[in-house]
Amino acid sequence: MPRFIVGALVASVCLLGTPAAAPADDFPVIPNDPVSLQAALDEAEAHPGPDRVIIPAGTYALTGPSSFAYQPASPSGNGVEILGEGRSSTLLTKAGPTGATLIVNGPDSVVRGLTVENDNTDVNDPKVALDLLSLAGGSTVEDVELRGPTLGGFAFRGHANVAIQRSRVVVRGPGTGVRQNVGALTISDTTVEALGTSSGVGVNASSGASADVARVRSFGLSTAFSATFGGALLTVRDSLVVPPTASGGTALNAGDNNNSSPHAATVEADRLTVVGTTGRDHRGVSINPNSAGDNFQVHVRDSLFIHVATALECFATAGGAGAVTADWSSLPSTGDVSSVGCPVTRSNPVLGTPIFADADYHPRFDSPLVDAGNPDPLAATFDLDGLSRPVGRRDVGAYEYQRRPPVVTASAVPDEVAPGQAVSFQGAGSDPDPGETVTYAWAFDDGTGASGQTVSHAFGSPGSHSATLTATDPAGVSATAIANVTVTAPPGPGPPGTVPPDQPPQLSRVGVVPRRFSLRPFLPRLLRRSPTVPASRRRPEIRFTLSEAATVTITFERRIGRRFRRVRGRVRVRAPQGSSRLRFGGRISRNRSLRPGRHRAVLRAADTAGNRGLPARAAFTLLR
Numbered sequence: 001m002p003r004f005i006v007g008a009l010v011a012s013v014c015l016l017g018t019p020a021a022a023p024a025d026d027f028p029v030i031p032n033d034p035v036s037l038q039a040a041l042d043e044a045e046a047h048p049g050p051d052r053v054i055i056p057a058g059t060y061a062l063t064g065p066s067s068f069a070y071q072p073a074s075p076s077g078n079g080v081e082i083l084g085e086g087r088s089s090t091l092l093t094k095a096g097p098t099g100a101t102l103i104v105n106g107p108d109s110v111v112r113g114l115t116v117e118n119d120n121t122d123v124n125d126p127k128v129a130l131d132l133l134s135l136a137g138g139s140t141v142e143d144v145e146l147r148g149p150t151l152g153g154f155a156f157r158g159h160a161n162v163a164i165q166r167s168r169v170v171v172r173g174p175g176t177g178v179r180q181n182v183g184a185l186t187i188s189d190t191t192v193e194a195l196g197t198s199s200g201v202g203v204n205a206s207s208g209a210s211a212d213v214a215r216v217r218s219f220g221l222s223t224a225f226s227a228t229f230g231g232a233l234l235t236v237r238d239s240l241v242v243p244p245t246a247s248g249g250t251a252l253n254a255g256d257n258n259n260s261s262p263h264a265a266t267v268e269a270d271r272l273t274v275v276g277t278t279g280r281d282h283r284g285v286s287i288n289p290n291s292a293g294d295n296f297q298v299h300v301r302d303s304l305f306i307h308v309a310t311a312l313e314c315f316a317t318a319g320g321a322g323a324v325t326a327d328w329s330s331l332p333s334t335g336d337v338s339s340v341g342c343p344v345t346r347s348n349p350v351l352g353t354p355i356f357a358d359a360d361y362h363p364r365f366d367s368p369l370v371d372a373g374n375p376d377p378l379a380a381t382f383d384l385d386g387l388s389r390p391v392g393r394r395d396v397g398a399y400e401y402q403r404r405p406p407v408v409t410a411s412a413v414p415d416e417v418a419p420g421q422a423v424s425f426q427g428a429g430s431d432p433d434p435g436e437t438v439t440y441a442w443a444f445d446d447g448t449g450a451s452g453q454t455v456s457h458a459f460g461s462p463g464s465h466s467a468t469l470t471a472t473d474p475a476g477v478s479a480t481a482i483a484n485v486t487v488t489a490p491p492g493p494g495p496p497g498t499v500p501p502d503q504p505p506q507l508s509r510v511g512v513v514p515r516r517f518s519l520r521p522f523l524p525r526l527l528r529r530s531p532t533v534p535a536s537r538r539r540p541e542i543r544f545t546l547s548e549a550a551t552v553t554i555t556f557e558r559r560i561g562r563r564f565r566r567v568r569g570r571v572r573v574r575a576p577q578g579s580s581r582l583r584f585g586g587r588i589s590r591n592r593s594l595r596p597g598r599h600r601a602v603l604r605a606a607d608t609a610g611n612r613g614l615p616a617r618a619a620f621t622l623l624r
């Protein structure tokens with residue numbers, strides 16, 4: 001039996017014998033067709049193994065009680081990737097009395113590149129834009145926009161381990177942006193914001209779930225980050241909170257929504273920037289244990305709270321307990337609230353008024369909060385911009401001052417002049433640190449200097465000259481750039497015995513010495529000193545004599561039969577009037593050398609006025 005038939009039989013036996021995961025399929029959707037979208041989800045559910053549902057740009061609208069739902073009967077190994085064409089292109093939306101807009105209940109699923117919106121109208125049952133159910137563990141929500149109902153409810157609700165990344169969550173009413181009910185949520189590099197007047201909550205870990213919040217911007221939420229019920233834990237770091245500018249708001253809360261039963265909840269916060277509005281009832285931290293057995297904790301480190309009427313509040317009633325601490329943080333000097341059983345503690349206070357470089361609350365280089373956090377080493381991490389921190393000692397707040405040098409270039413116009421002719425030197429610079437302008441200083445190689453972005457300078461002597469530009473930022477960090485100028489002596493009658501300017505340079509006494517040599521490793525170079533080694537051990541050279549200083553271009557020709565054929569590459573040197581010696585070992589450049597055989601060097605000279613003399617040739621043999 002031929003071997004390939006045996007192979008085919010073995011392959012088919014394997015296919016029959018093991019119900020291996022079917023290859024992933026793509027299930028496309030007809031643009032703007034919600035029925036087609038649900039049909040694709042149904043097909044992916046029925047098809048074993050992970051598949052992709054690809055949703056083109058368009059609006060997919062539901063109005064009845066049903067949802068777009070991925071809920072496979074056999075969820076094990078049967079996750080789904082739901083992929084739109086981008087947040088601004090693919091929109092899933094739902095109006096009507098009840099139900100989530102998109103439900104995902106398969107493991108390791110991905111939702112990416114779309115907007116999910118919920119416009120439910122039943123005030124008693126406002127729902128969810130994106131609902132990840134308990135079988136959707138290990139899932140990722142990435143580059144999406146989630147818009148919660150205007151009547152309340154949730155933009156996102158999670159019941160299993162899930163990561164939300166690089167997304168935008170919009171709270172359009174009294175509801176919650178992101179609620180984690182079961183399992184661990186991580187949410188990073190995401191904006192959570194209230195649209196219009198909201199009394200909503202940004203990110204909430206509930207009922208014993210955990211939420212790990214990193215590099216999140218929270219705008220306009222009545223409560224930005226909270227942990228509620230059942231020992232819930234929310235950690236937040238390198239994040240910004242701007243509460244509503246027109247009403248009160250709380251950045252951090254641990255509690256049980258004043259439930260009369262005992263609960264525990266904890267918030268751990270590192271490197272936050274919280275910017276309230278003067279005259280509003282803004283609170284940095286607010287906890288209210290209201291029943292015996294309640295234990296609420298909020299611990300803040302390396303954080304900045306400004307324009308908050310109450311920085312830290314721990315107000316216990318009916319035997320509830322809790323604690324609020326702030327370490328290495330910048331807080332308003334007064335306004336804490338504390339009660340029996342609920343201490344508020346400040347340690348290592350960071351003094352001084354924060355100085356911001358821009359409207360995004362980046363620290364200015366001279367803010368007293370730069371390098372003012374806990375002096376203990378901080379494991380490398382990223383600030384709210386995604387930039388490495390710490391830089392030096394850790395800074396207080398969401399951003400790390402980066403102390404970056406300016407980026408600068410320098411140019412000279414014109415860059416070829418006569419002695420004494422003015423050159424305009426122009427600097428172009430910027431600084432990557434927000435709000436930093438640079439100052440410019442020039443140093444010329446004749447020992448003089450000037451300050452300013454554009455300056456004028458003339459060099460007196462012929463030759464190559466340079467100007468070094470130093471750009472310095474307000475923090476004193478600088479960078480340099482160099483502009484070069486060639487100053488050429490003007491043509492004219494020189495002293496007696498010199499060559500008239502319209503005469504071409506003449507080559508004479510051209511030769512290769514010795515005439516036979518083997519390939520050497522060194523590169524061609526004009527020699528300045530006379531040889532001190534015996535002639536027998538001297539390295540091979542090309543020698544020539546010039547009637548005036550000139551640029552000598554040397555090309556090579558290889559003898560093939562009776563003809564010479566030009567070899568690629570050339571050597572070019574500036575040589576003075578008189579005799580010169582060019583060290584030459586058969587190599588034209590770093591990676592080009594002549595092959596063994598008979599050759600000749602062809603020398604041509606040109607002066608600075610552009611006059612070109614006649615070529616001169618010298619034969620030599622490169623030995624094997």
Ligand SMILES: [Ca+2]
Binds near residue numbers: 048
């Ligand atoms: Ca599938």
Ligand SMILES: [Ca+2]
Binds near residue numbers: 260261262290291294
């Ligand atoms: Ca309680």
Ligand SMILES: [Ca+2]
Binds near residue numbers: 372395
């Ligand atoms: Ca620092």
Ligand SMILES: [Ca+2]
Binds near residue numbers: 403404406432433
């Ligand atoms: Ca800088």
